[in-house]
Amino acid sequence: MYYNRTMDSKFAKLLEEKNELNWLLEFVFKNDDLDFLTGKSDSHKKGWISVYRGLSRILKITQYENGDLMFDANDAYKNISPKLYGRKKLEQSFNAEIRQLEALLEHVRDENNKRFNRYYDNRKEGFFQNKLSRDYALKATSESEFVIIDKEAIIGYKDISEKNEQFENIQIRYKALQKLVSKEDPERYGINLEKKALGGELDFIALDKKGQILLIEYKDSRNTSGIYLSPIQIGFYTELFSNLEGGLETPLLDMLKQKQEVGLISKAFSIPNKINGIVPILLISEYNEKSVAKDKFVEVMDIIKKKSDFGHSFLHNLEVKEYTVEGKITDLKWLV
Secondary structure (H helix, E strand, C coil): CECCCCCCHHHHHHHCCCCCCHHHHHHHHHCCCCEEEEECCCCCCCCEEEEEECCEEEEEEEECCCCCEEEECCHHHHHHCHHHCEEECCCCCCHHHHHHHHHHHHHHHCCCCHHHHCCCCCCCHHHHHHHHHHHHHHCCCCCCCEEEEEEEECCECCCHHHHHHHHHHHHHHHHHHHHHHHHHCHHHHCCCHHHCCCCCCEEEEEEECCCCEEEEEEEECCCHHHHHCHHHHHHHHHHHHHCCCCCCHHHHHHHHHHHHHHCCCCCCCCCCCCCCCEEEEEEEECCCCCCCHHHHHHHHHHHHHHHCCCHHHCCCCCEEEEECCCCCEEECCCCC
16 A cells, blocks of 8 residues: 655646746635645656645646646536636646636636535535635645645555455455444444445545644534544544555655645645654534534444444544634544
8 A cells, every 4th residue: 555646846846936837826826715636646647736616626737748738627617618628738828728717717606506506605515625725735824733735635556456455454344333333223323334435535634733644534514424423434544544554754744845845835834853643633614512413423432442343442542623614623522
C-alpha cells in the first residue's frame, strides 16, 4: 500500500506567481464557493489540478507529454460551456477561459438550476467541506491550529493481489463490526449494516501545530446514522493509513511543502519539526443538540469496545468536534 499525491514539480510550478496557471489560483481565491484538489495517480503521472464547487468538480487540468493541457469535467459542465474544455496550448492567453469560467459559475449559481444546488447551495456536506478546506488551506494563517493537506484521500496499491491481501483483510474486520452493531439492535442501529459500503475516500488529512496527523471524517449534522456509525468508518481509515509502508510522514510533508510553494496552502503556517502520531477526528457541521446521534454514537462505541476483539483500545484517541458556519471548531467532548 502507498499514498503520495505530490505532483510533478514542473507541473505544480504552473500555479506559481507569474507562471501560466497562476490566473486559476487567483480566480479560486476570489470565489468563496470554489476550492482546489490536486494530486497524482498512475493514470496521470505528472498530476492533476481540479477546481471544485462543493462536491462537484467543475474543472480538471492534466498535461500531455508535449506540454499541452487538457481541460476536462463531466458532461453536465461541458454542455453549459463547451469552449472552456478541451486541449489547450500552454503558451496561449487564458482570458477567454476566465470569461467562460465566470459564465459557467453564473449558470450553476442560479437558484433555478436545482440540479446543481445540491452540491453546494443547500448548505450541507459540499458547502462545509468546501469552507473547511478554504479556511484551513488557502486562507490559513500563522494562528491556524492545523492545515488541510489533502481531501478525498485514497490509498494506492501495487497490484490487485496486494489490495486483496491488505485492504480486504482490514475491510473484513470492520464489516464484522457493522454486523455486530446491527445484530445488537437492528431497529435502533440499522438492518444488515454489513451490506453498507465501507472504504473509498477519507474526507481530509491535516497536520496540526503539534505535529499530529489528523485523519478527519466529516459528517453533516442531519446525517444522523452517518454520525453514530462513524466509529466503524473512522476505525477502518485509521488502521488503513496507519499501516502504510514507510508511514504517512514523508508524503504528507512533501505535499505540504509543495502546496506552500505554489500557493495552495498559506506559507504563514509553520511546519512542525517533528511528527507526533495520528489522531482520528469526527467533525460535524452545525451539530443539533436535540439529535439522537450523540447517544447512539456513544452506544456504538461501547458495543465495539465491550463486545468485539478490538476491545477498550478501539479509537482510544478519537476526538469529536463541531464546525460552525462562522468557521469555528470546538470540542464536543462526547467521549469524556
